[in-house]
Amino acid sequence: MTATATTAQETAPAALEVHDVHKWYGTHRVLDGIDLTVRPGEVTVVIGPSGSGKSTLLRVINHLEKPEIGHVSVGGELIGVRRVGDRLKELGERAILAQRGRIGFVFQNFNLFPHLTVLDNVAAAPVATGRLGKAEARALARELLTRVGLGERTGAYPRQLSGGQQQRVAIARALALRPGIILFDEPTSALDPELVGEVLSVIKDLATSGTTLVIVTHEIGFAREVADRIVFIDGGRIVEQGTPARVLDHPEHPRTRDFLAKVL
Numbered sequence: 001m002t003a004t005a006t007t008a009q010e011t012a013p014a015a016l017e018v019h020d021v022h023k024w025y026g027t028h029r030v031l032d033g034i035d036l037t038v039r040p041g042e043v044t045v046v047i048g049p050s051g052s053g054k055s056t057l058l059r060v061i062n063h064l065e066k067p068e069i070g071h072v073s074v075g076g077e078l079i080g081v082r083r084v085g086d087r088l089k090e091l092g093e094r095a096i097l098a099q100r101g102r103i104g105f106v107f108q109n110f111n112l113f114p115h116l117t118v119l120d121n122v123a124a125a126p127v128a129t130g131r132l133g134k135a136e137a138r139a140l141a142r143e144l145l146t147r148v149g150l151g152e153r154t155g156a157y158p159r160q161l162s163g164g165q166q167q168r169v170a171i172a173r174a175l176a177l178r179p180g181i182i183l184f185d186e187p188t189s190a191l192d193p194e195l196v197g198e199v200l201s202v203i204k205d206l207a208t209s210g211t212t213l214v215i216v217t218h219e220i221g222f223a224r225e226v227a228d229r230i231v232f233i234d235g236g237r238i239v240e241q242g243t244p245a246r247v248l249d250h251p252e253h254p255r256t257r258d259f260l261a262k263v264l
């Protein structure tokens with residue numbers, strides 16, 4: 001969470017840049033010209049109606065979907081394309097995987113490996129990508145699980161945990177690759193209401209520790225607390241964006257007002 005934008009942040013490469021991204025399925029335009037810049041340490045919360053393109057935007061950023069037009073860069077490096085002379089060339093699968101390793105992704109439904117313990121769920125990726133040896137990865141996993149309040153459950157299997165605990169494991173797993181940015185797609189919407197708070201509190205800790213985050217959520221109160229910037233998307237376009245006070249308390253666009261009237 002950045003209270004004030006410093007000069008260093010203004011000049012550092014953006015943590016994330018989305019340039020004029022268009023994505024369509026047949027004749028259905030799901031993203032219709034998205035431009036978004038996220039500074040290092042900035043927390044961006046994306047809100048908008050169901051079907052407005054929020055998940056698709058995160059999937060394009062993480063290279064799970066390919067845009068028809070536009071491109072994305074993370075930490076100053078283009079994803080999915082490489083500049084050759086003046087032309088943009090598509091990256092090979094290996095380069096895409098390497099770049100994807102710099103982005104953490106936390107899904108609505110946790111997506112843990114059911115056959116692995118909590119510890120191995122977190123330790124697996126740094127080993128598989130060759131970044132850490134097995135012992136180092138397990139030590140890191142213990143540290144991260146302690147950080148999300150699960151230091152006592154490292155030997156459990158996902159099915160033995162509550163949804164809130166599983167989602168905290170998923171957050172520890174995302175952190176294990178030491179990503180430059182973490183994307184959250186409605187991280188609490190599959191949880192029973194009494195489990196939402198523990199997950200939001202872990203995300204809030206990340207936000208205040210300077211991790212760069214992009215969070216899609218309908219939890220408006222939480223968005224107000226953690227966001228440096230709120231981005232409202234409707235119909236595949238950014239309708240308006242600004243500080244929480246600006247967008248939530250003084251929405252300029254009628255579509256933002258309509259949406260907020262329904263969720264607040």
Ligand code: ADP
Pocket residue numbers: 025030048049050051052053054055056057
């Ligand atoms: P949100 O996350 O804001 O609810 P999505 O990004 O999931 O919205 O979806 C935006 C629109 O794109 C929806 O109308 C959805 O039906 C459509 N869509 C998403 N993925 C696909 C796909 N693989 N094929 C066809 N349509 C899709």
Ligand code: MG
Pocket residue numbers: 054055056185186
């Ligand atoms: Mg979605």
